[in-house]
């Protein structure tokens with residue numbers, strides 16, 4: 001499969017997942033698809049709670065699904081929403097993508113076929129990660 005074909009497949013997977021979005025409050029439906037090192041694709045959608053702050057974004061649902069099924073290394077993630085300006089991951093999702101997927105490409109797409117790929121290091125410059133936890137001294 002060509003690079004474009006591979007990209008289309010992951011966008012298609014994210015678009016399909018978007019159809020399952022539980023976005024009854026915002027009406028803002030999002031789908032995500034995450035490709036693992038072995039080629040497996042995990043998908044997820046946003047799930048909103050009546051206690052609004054418990055809402056979970058499509059990206060994190062997808063990452064939790066993949067991790068809980070044993071996947072550990074990831075090659076790229078796609079995010080699909082129905083916006084003219086392509087929807088990027090929120091701040092919380094950027095942190096989680098960085099922590100569990102590293103500097104992967106993030107493919108943004110909408111329903112009219114626009115796409116853009118941005119690298120995680122661009123979306124989350126100077127990130128906080130587990131390395132900092134090793135830097136604290138022993139004294140309390």
Ligand code: THU
Nearest residue numbers: 026028030046057058088089090
């Ligand atoms: N949302 C996502 O699922 N991913 C994003 O990248 C942006 C926002 C969801 C959260 C909430 O359900 C709705 O979109 C509106 O913020």
